[in-house]
């Protein structure tokens with residue numbers, strides 16, 4: 001039997017890869033505008049890093065990791081998220097000694113053993129940003145602005161920004177007690193996993209995907225009611241800066257995020273689409289994570305977003321990303337014309353035009369059909385007359401309009417059209 005790609009994985013090619021490339025280009029441009037540099041970390045790390053960094057009571061660590069023992073008996077895991085890996089790299093290379101803050105972004109394959117469905121793969125790609133060394137809410141606002149700017153440039157408008165604050169460790173301790181009490185009062189209605197978690201990590205319960213459980217959380221105590229003055233001021237400054245930057249938001253006490261390491265700000269951009277609804281981008285502040293993985297505390301804030309979900313979100317509102325068209329196809333009739341077509345196309349490519357010719361020796365009719373299929377802007381055929389007059393008759397494939405252009409003026413024509 002023919003071998004197929006594994007469940008939850010996919011080959012990306014054709015229009016999809018072009019669409020993804022466009023998204024990636026916008027991401028890289030936005031990061032450049034915000035002074036965020038790229039980091040590429042390995043695809044696998046010691047399992048221990050994610051157990052410590054993501055948290056032992058999270059879905060990711062409990063259920064979703066691709067872990068294995070390698071030939072050197074190391075316990076290895078394919079990256080289920082990149083923040084822990086970026087923190088490891090930040091510490092390993094003493095980036096805190098450079099000018100602060102350290103602003104990094106990644107675009108990385110990510111692996112989670114989940115049940116595949118729309119917008120949920122086992123190998124997907126994440127884009128994320130991390131800012132280390134800034135504890136002020138100015139950095140939280142900047143991180144949110146990066147995600148917002150990217151969504152706007154992608155013309156993804158049917159998303160709303162939900163923000164919340166979980167507070168620092170003291171506020172969390174106070175809140176956990178109130179929440180534990182509330183959850184205990186609902187224990188007969190909660191799913192078994194929630195009942196297991198409500199003792200060990202009550203906040204994690206609020207992240208349960210079970211809709212019956214979610215209904216019970218509408219009236220749960222809110223983290224923002226347990227904030228101390230410092231955390232409250234932090235949240236106020238964030239809200240103020242977002243308002244000043246014209247970034248609309250909703251304060252949503254149900255946003256707690258799926259990872260253990262968040263403190264203070266948490267946020268999600270939630271898509272309300274016709275075909276897909278759900279979170280496309282999530283993040284927050286994680287002032288305790290660096291200390292958890294390394295030695296000294298370093299404030300940090302960031303977000304992660306699934307590229308495939310960005311594409312779904314994009315296609316909800318926009319027909320298709322406008323694809324780059326190859327500029328010109330030059331076909332031929334006869335051997336002399338073939339040589340001329342190959343030389344012309346080659347010259348154009350050297351000058352960085354997108355040019356193509358026929359590699360299969362097809363009839364003129366079949367060549368034009370091919371030109372149509374690959375989606376070029378212009379097409380022309382070289383035959384005896386063209387060789388004699390040194391002129392091409394160039395067809396605009398969208399309008400069918402024909403232009404007479406001499407071989408030597410070809411570049412000028414393409415530049416001007």
Ligand code: ATP
Nearest residue numbers: 114119120121124258279280281282304305306309
């Ligand atoms: P979900 O609630 O959908 O499981 P999550 O809270 O696990 O998401 P994060 O860990 O915050 O997601 O990852 C950030 C982003 O990565 C998500 O908002 C989503 O866009 C994307 N993402 C997460 N899991 C998958 C997956 N299995 N397939 C594709 N994209 C994913």
Ligand code: MG
Nearest residue numbers: 059060114258
């Ligand atoms: Mg998940």
